[in-house]
Amino acid sequence: MPRQLKILILIIIDILLVGFSYVAALALRFDFQIPASNWASLKQHIWIFIALQIIVFILGRMYHSLWKYASIRELVQIMVTIGLSNAVVVAYAYLSIDFFQVNYPRSAFLISTIIDIFLVGGVRIAYRVIPAKIRKYRGYENKKRVLIVGAGDAGAMLMKEINNHTELNSKVVAFVDDDVKKKGMRISGAPVVSTSDDIPKVVKKYQIDEIVIAIPSASKGQVQEIVSVCKKTKAKLKILPGIYEIIGGMVKVSHIRDVQIEDLLGREQVRLDMAEIRNFLKYKTVMVTGAGGSIGSELCRQIALFQPKELILLEIYENSVYDLEHELRGTFQDINLKVVIASVRDRKRIEEVMDQCRPEVIFHAAAHKHVPLMENNPKEAVKNNVFGTLNLAQMADRYGVKKFVLISTDKAVNPTNIMGATKRLCEMIVQSIDRESKTEFAAVRFGNVLGSNGSVIPLFKNQIAKGGPVTITHEDIIRYFMSIPEAAQLVLQAGAMAQGGEIFILDMGEPVKIMDLAQDLIRLSGFEPGVDMKIEVTGLRPGEKLYEELLLDEEGISKTIHEKIFVGKPIFTDYSKILAHLDELRIAMDSQNANVKHLVSQIVPTYKVYEEKKMQKV
Structure with a gap:
């Protein structure tokens, strides 16, 4: 009408x-x-x-x-x-x-x-x-029956929002809240029936289709506990974000999102020394290599918050850095941004860039990182990771860069694959050149980041979206995880703390069993593992470990002023020796029959080469 x-x-x-x-x-x-x-x-x-x-x-x-x-x-x-x-x-x-x-x-x-x-x-x-x-x-029986966890202001506002948005076809039928004094009370007609411990019983009794966690002030640990209880049900699980993510404190239906793996890890928000990082980056010319990658791009977003004099995005893959440039210019109106298309493997190009840009701080995130691909292409792993890092480190020394931070990985510890071995070689390069240079070189070592390109989470989500099966390589395989923003923030904090020669090790929390991770993702998608969605075990891939380590035995570990950052002592500092080894490696790689993995293992004694007769060496 x-x-x-x-x-x-x-x-x-x-x-x-x-x-x-x-x-x-x-x-x-x-x-x-x-x-x-x-x-x-x-x-x-x-x-x-x-x-x-x-x-x-x-x-x-x-x-x-x-x-x-x-x-x-x-x-x-x-x-x-x-x-x-x-x-x-x-x-x-x-x-x-x-x-x-x-x-x-x-x-x-x-x-x-x-x-x-x-x-x-x-x-x-x-x-x-x-x-x-x-x-x-007329349509009550067809509506989704919703249980809200949290009978506070946020829960009450959320109920009103859900009831007003008829297009959601949802009905709030009950609340649960851990404040026992609220039991028996009603919010707009819906009763507060119990505490979060009884969620499985409530879901069964009230035939709940969807659970929404509406406690924006809850800590990550509290959310993890609630999610763990909710996983025992077959109800779809959603959550309101933290209070700082809700603009103006008003709850809207648009704020509701699916529960993510980050919510299951129970990791608290990283507390940073903002003043230290600001002094480290403000009014500085900062370069990030591999700027279009998962870690590199998040580093750029975080660095931009601290008003650098200039932010240089160095990347070989133009599409990803093109998108990042537009994102940063849209978010930070006054940012001085420069995009450089270059490969760290090209020594002359890197020297040209360093001469023109004169960065004061470098975060080196450019690397080949996919373990199975590098196992079949060891020469490319060495060229990009090892000689790319050497090129950049030497140019940083030559052009007076103040700080150089290498992004490393837990796979560098007692490596069983060429990717991890090359990253350990990168650590050896920056620790040894630090003794010879006025530039302060350091490395930051951490495990897997959630949602990064090629990681297990996007793979599982894609498999679930296609109806399965979800594939894992071993039932007992475990990994350490943290979110991309958390990793980037801790890298900046470690960089600010660096005085030269350190390998900083990030606290990755408790290791996660990949089988549990797959089952959790399946449940969060509304399916029952092994019933609605099959899980297949495919066997360990070449060079893959059951578990990763963050520390070599001889490195030891020391605390820093930051509770989530530790430091290992240098164990390789002979720069002339590493250069001699790398010269031999470069010459040997020119041979078509070079056994690159064997050559790398002679330089990295902790590298245990994975042998597979049928593996193609390129």
């Missing part, structure tokens, strides 16, 4: 209701025995009374509200506007008494005002309530 027609109908209804209220008020005033003189006066002036009230209704914007979503605010608007309109009528009646002889008792005006509020206001509230009731009883 057109909006203008709806307004016209509502005005006609108001005319009838206001007219009725004057007649009813007069009848009540005289116990339904209205004197002839009063009745005659009312008939003479009633149309003026009605017209005045309708004019005030229009001026009071009574016909502009969306009464479908009427609330306390709209009720107040009704009462104020009706009171004002009746005041205008009373003023007219008494100011014109000598001219028109309006014979309408004062008490009747008060009664008519009360009747107006009930009738005119009642029509508008009915406009909201009746269709909702009709929709409820």
